[in-house]
Amino acid sequence: MNRRSAKESKESILEAAIEVFSEKGYSQTTIREVAERAGISVGGVYIYFKNKEEIYFTLLKYLLDEFRDRAGESIKDIEDPAEAVKNYIAINLNYAKKFKGLILIEGREHGFTSCIDIKKKFFKGQRRLIEEIIRKGVSSGRFERCNVEGTARVIIGTLRGFILSLVMDSDSLFSQKECNNLILGGLLKRGVK
Amino acid sequence: MNRRSAKESKESILEAAIEVFSEKGYSQTTIREVAERAGISVGGVYIYFKNKEEIYFTLLKYLLDEFRDRAGESIKDIEDPAEAVKNYIAINLNYAKKFKGLILIEGREHGFTSCIDIKKKFFKGQRRLIEEIIRKGVSSGRFERCNVEGTARVIIGTLRGFILSLVMDSDSLFSQKECNNLILGGLLKRGVK
Amino acid sequence: MNRRSAKESKESILEAAIEVFSEKGYSQTTIREVAERAGISVGGVYIYFKNKEEIYFTLLKYLLDEFRDRAGESIKDIEDPAEAVKNYIAINLNYAKKFKGLILIEGREHGFTSCIDIKKKFFKGQRRLIEEIIRKGVSSGRFERCNVEGTARVIIGTLRGFILSLVMDSDSLFSQKECNNLILGGLLKRGVK
């Protein structure tokens, strides 16, 4: 028996779960496989998680939190708002590549309200982040004057599309540069670029 | 025994399947529920479809084909390329609203290669459509000179994102107008708009 | 619609049934396939037969009756009892080859008492036939004196074994000559052969 601390066990389960959920999606993932990859028994999984849903929920929450932190971090000290947007896009695409499979589960394969809530909250937070940048850009004169909330929503939505395309079509259809161009093309003052 | 023509039965199954797949995703959809909503017995479903996968595949093919036709139709006689793009966007968003859930199944919750193939082909076709428009727009001077293929890809990707957002966040985050602005904002010659 | 007389339809069903039962065994045979091969609808089969079991039963009865007749016929005018036994063996093996598959169903794949009864009766009749021959052979001095009933049973049993081997091992393990030798070897007076 490979004795581990509770924390270690829980983490190895989550790590295994990321893998398997990514590879197979939620429904096709079995607790048995997660347990095996985590090097724990089936019953062991249920010591740390109430059920399959909780594993997914924990995972999702963890990843969103981590993403939020990193995204916030990567932006906070950047003066140029265009640069900040570029960074934000970059971190999004990176994360997407890393957790390809998980993003595909975003669909309603499972109808857990808990997950919907947490995701809404997450996207709201991200929108605030973008709004901040846009506001800074507008007031500094770098960006066109615009409806800040609306524009932030559009950017988030557009990013989602990029990410989805990136993730679904293994022959990634477009690059970060193209993504930057599209988003910034609509934001930057004409001629300033 | 609810007597209907074979065609009617098959169609009512497909209609029911659209509903249920949309609501629950592929894995969570049970044949029993599809059958019930179609007003047929479980066994009856298997008269018309070899298995669950075939139902999904038939549905997907049907929707994509129909979409392709409608999209082609709605564009072909439009002179102004900007108008054509707007129309294309409109029909996309409409379709997305109508078949909300089905779009969410895009994931690899099911790994049917047949579906992957058909989808790739579909998106390729759509890209060609957009490229055509862009080319026309560029040569007519309405659009900025650009990498036609790349731009088409970006537009498709962006649209996907809009649609995904539209579909996932029931409080639709942004309007068609915003979508138009973003996409056209990057295409139209400055000042022409 | 290929109009046929009731008799024709019934016969074509039986012919199809022989084929399919032979190829797939009882359980694996579906009414649908029998109907298709018979060129009749599924429902049509049920006009002529109460159910699947009745088809099998009718078939079995028909074949056993026919076999009984043929076997009786092929023996009745033969003077030499050894020759008669040889003929009986020959017709057995021929029949076995022709209805290979059906013989394999003999097992208790289906537990129809009706079939058991009819088979018992058949084998009893066959035993009587053999007993007759043996008695003739013994009284004429061609065969060794022996327990007639017991010997008849043994011969039937032995033949079954030959047939089973013939039918199961596609590389038929032994020839009719070997079969003759074994059976007659135990019957014929030493030296007479």
Add this chain to the structure above:
Amino acid sequence: MNRRSAKESKESILEAAIEVFSEKGYSQTTIREVAERAGISVGGVYIYFKNKEEIYFTLLKYLLDEFRDRAGESIKDIEDPAEAVKNYIAINLNYAKKFKGLILIEGREHGFTSCIDIKKKFFKGQRRLIEEIIRKGVSSGRFERCNVEGTARVIIGTLRGFILSLVMDSDSLFSQKECNNLILGGLLKRGVK
């Protein structure tokens, strides 16, 4: 929850399976019934066996192996080849009585090639065993000179027939003595018997 060791559970499943397969044949045997008789849940069966076929295959292999061992054992130290043949017959008939029904499944009610292979191999081995005895008998002068391979085949085939009769007609048609007589009658030198 009926706690047992894994080995115990697996064995009780196999024991139950022997019973049910024997009584009903392969197709008519349901996992549910096997499970019930084994005192385990339906799902429990699948812990130990991949599927129904594997249960059957395991059983078949086990019985054939055991039979092979016992048959070999019961013969190896016997000097008199006639005695050896008698022993071989005896063990065959005993086994047949014990596993009555299972023998009847021989048909291709299931078309598992794995089973066909294993059976062919088994019968080949048994033939070798008999050939050995015959050779010994012939060279020692107890048996008539004969085609060893052919004779072995005939004996195996004959035995199969006896067994089949024994198994199918519950009113066992003939005794071991009669079986001995037939087989040995063709082998023993005239007058020696």
Add this chain to the structure above:
DNA sequence: TATGAATGAGGCTTCATTCAT
């Protein structure tokens, strides 16, 4: 008679979850 769509029970198999050890 004939059709073939429809039924629905039932079989196989999977898997989240529990619990005796």
Add this chain to the structure above:
DNA sequence: CATGAATGAAGCCTCATTCAT
């Protein structure tokens, strides 16, 4: 804490049989 055998509900699919036409 940990194990993994055991459970049982539930899903997919088949097919003998029925029945409206």
